[in-house]
Amino acid sequence: MELLRQPPATKGPAEWFTGDVWFDVIHRGEEPSRSRANLVRFAPGARTAWHSHGLGQSLLIVAGVALVQARGDRLIEAHPGDVIWTPPGEEHWHGAAPGYFMSHLALWEGDDTTWLEHVTETDYTATPQTTRR
Template sequence: MQILPTAPEAPSAQGPAEWFTGEVWIDVVAVPPDPSRLRVNAVHFTPGARTHWHRHANGQTLHVTEGVARIGTRDGAVLEVRPGQTVWTPPGEWHWHGAAPGAFMTHLAMWEIGAADGGPDTEWGEAVTDAQYDA
């Protein structure tokens, strides 16, 4: 067992425009050494900010720590998730997540790298429209 060092070379980073709509900041929480494939980021969304559509080869777990999250799927379902609640998106499920209007939101995003077929662990798609976000 060991306490992992804090990575001063990895300060808060603004989420890239090709992955997010609105202002989003990312803090890397955990990148354990091999053979672990787990990655954890704290992602901070301004009101109304959200990811683009995306999916994860091994699924993704989201744990809301503050604010109100919206999480949507291609079938049009949109969940509102509150602090302390956790959501699992299964492998390959297209989804998006972000802050509800009028509230900042932070969640822990947890996923495993390394797709079984050798492809990317995360595949990014198009921006979520206002109509999809407001559903």
């Protein structure tokens, strides 16, 4: 067993995010492992740009209210405990709902992420479908 020293939190670059986003690297597997895990914190209104992952991605919503959307699909409002799976190659975005902070645990494999354009205000402010039961 080993206690791993974690690097300081990293501010998300403006090329990949709108608004203030910070992430902590929880795990970055070394070959032959490709596993990755980050805890990502979004300020109200902050979000990723459209992007995709070569091997897919899972998000566990830890706190706050999230908005997630796959390209061409409906906007979804997600809450703590919800898990979002994005299949390999699917273009999507995720972030904090207006007025709410949001944190999620992101799990994926490898470094094959393709970053695309920023999410428009029209897409971000669409009426979401909620996961609340």
